[in-house]
Amino acid sequence: MLKLTRWMMPLLLTGFVTLNIYGQDTIPVLKPQQEIKSPQVRTADTTIKKIMEELEKVQENDRQNSQIIGELTRGREIDNSTKYELIKNNLIYASDTYYLLNKKIIDLKSRTTTSNLDVFITSLNNPESKELGFSLSDRVVELVEKIILKGKGDKNERNTKLVESTKSIINSPIFKSFTSLTPPLAIASSVMNFLHSVAQSNKAINHKLLQEFEKELNKYVIYYTALNDANQKFEFGLNFNKDQLSLLQDNMYDHLAFTANVLKMPLPARGNKTIAESLNEYFIDFRKEKVVDFFAKMEAKYTKGKKIDYEKLLQENANLKEANNQLEDLVLQTKRFENLYNEYFSLLDAYYNKVNHSLRLAQDNGLAEKGIVESKQAEFRNLKNEAVQEIQASLNMRELVLNVEKIKYRYRIF
Template identity: 70%
Template sequence: MNLLYMKNASRCVSLFSLMISGIVTARAQEKPKTDTVPVTVTQPQEMRTNIRTADTTIRRLIEDLQKVADSDRQNSSAIQGLLQGKEIDNLTKYELIKNNLINASETYYLLNKKIIDLKSRTTTNNLDVFITALNNPESKELGFSFSDRIVELVEKIVLKGNADKGEKNGKIVESTKSIINSPIFQSFTSLTPPLAIANSVMNFLHSVSVNNKQINQKTLQEFEKELNKYVVYYTALNDANQKFEFGLNFNKDQLTLLQDNLYDHLMFTASALKFQLPQRGNKPIGETMNDFFLDFKKEKVVDFFGQLETKYSKGKRIDYELLLRENPNLKEVNNQLEDLILQTKRFENLYNEYFTLLDSYYSKVNSSLKIAQDNGLAAQNIIDSKQAEFRNLKNEAVADIQASINIKELYNNTDKVKYRYRIF
């Protein structure tokens, strides 16, 4: 700016010297006044032309000087504008980074909280009770006890109604009951007990038939045919339960992986904000994250930026250019916030997947109940009642999960993070 000013000043001096020279030349050509009687003298054409030329030169010099002065003012304004624009640009960058990281600190907390909540939702207590009751061989939820039905089929088909006649027949009935009441089957927690019992009873009867001529192949086939009506129902119920359990476990594994990624991302951000990083050790990721969020809070992130502004204050002005230059990690953290938003999108997908699993489970359980009705195991009014009960339990589970996780809270928070704006 000083160099430009010196050049313009030099130009002004040169023009001014030229103007003075022109004035002197014009004055030298004028006739001195005398007290004699005026005599009319006709000036030569060349002299009149020189005078007009001098006047024009002076006028042009004055105009040029004015242009130089105007140019100086314009250049000075432009330079000041550039300097001010640079300052505004640094301020804008800083404010964007500051607001993004303050809002992101809450995003980290909310996402971790909701991951833990969804991971714990393997199912609901009411649904567990409902399915366990259907699975229990002793239960009469559908109007029959599977254990009792097996004994009835053995007495009716295998023993031809002669269960109380003969010691052998009595032992067959007692052995069948012993298999059904085996602690091994009663300790099962999945839907396999009815299927395991049916398989064990069939194996037992086949072994008995070797030495008992009254139990022939035709009798066993007839017994197996009736037993399979129950087996098909329990197999469908078991398939529904296993697929739901597998889906939940896969969903849980994906949530754990997401939480690990969130931890890594949070550690980078926390480091840039000068937080003391947690020592994970052998603790579960959820416990480590919960402990860290006792210190990593939105209020403390606000305090961090307040201290930063105080450090780089010069009088009433903050040197944003120096602040950004000496804290380059802030730019990098800001530019990686898109990864955090993508993690929230991944959580949203897993959250929706949970309801997809629940819908599929509901459909499969209803199908198994329909099999029980079609096979004549239970009356239609009982099946309709159970399907309605299961539908209500499923809707309650959905409402409970939606209220607990409150996905909209996460949406509203991530909308505040302007992750698409990168700072360089």
């Protein structure tokens, strides 16, 4: 390919040179007055044409590069301001999220059921209660008189003492101090042990009578055992749920500690206070308004004339980027709380089903009439629905969800 020296290039571009290359026809000389639209190559040799095309490409590339450099220069400032605005808005919304998440964790941890539902269950637990049309205490005495004493409970002093001793066991303050559904089951077990002991010295109480008595008593034991199982599993589930909420609160506390330090509002030492006490006191001051004020002061500090130096602001406060990037973990914590919130209602549903099952056992074993059982099941269903509505209204999960949606945590900044 033909190489052009530096002194030849201007002449070539202005059209004031005629070349004879390798014996080919010469290129006509252009007059200065002629309008130059584009170089016209009339030689069969394409070398010069290619050179001209390459020159045009270089010029176009230079133009495009200059334009790109100018856009990058202008866009750098726009990009920094966009980063800053994203960080600022995310951390402002996060301040509300911390407050709401802590408040709702404490609320859900304090829940068991509701007072009305608790009263209903307690009435079923009580051996003296006649909610299902019978009292366990009365029925046990009746079974002793009917089966063990064959309807002769008042015929002699020995029988009378046996009945009185049975009543004394049932009314023992020891059983009254028990929790959950243990009292009915403890009463049944204690009465059976007592009768087996008496049978050792009273030949009138034979093995056959004891078997018949135990068979009838077991109908009640089956009902109370099922009710006790429902109560215990619900209590176990609630305790596990509370443990998970406590762990979540600890994680939120650690996450908040970093963010608060970045915002120049560090958490005070907890001392002997519980995490709930510490956070409740801290959130008196750490609120959305304080975070908004923090960013306003920062913008004022980096304002020159009427323009904020976003690049310098971000360089000298690099921890803002890290605080923003860690918000993904905060959002995941709110999702974990939402799962625990839903698990609570799953526990309540399971509890409802188990209690209903125990009521059906009472009906199937002839302890309570069908109409009474169905009435109690309907009452329990209504109380359970009221409890769900009350808890949902109190916790207001939508409030937390809508606030979290404002945090654009997916946009990580580097």
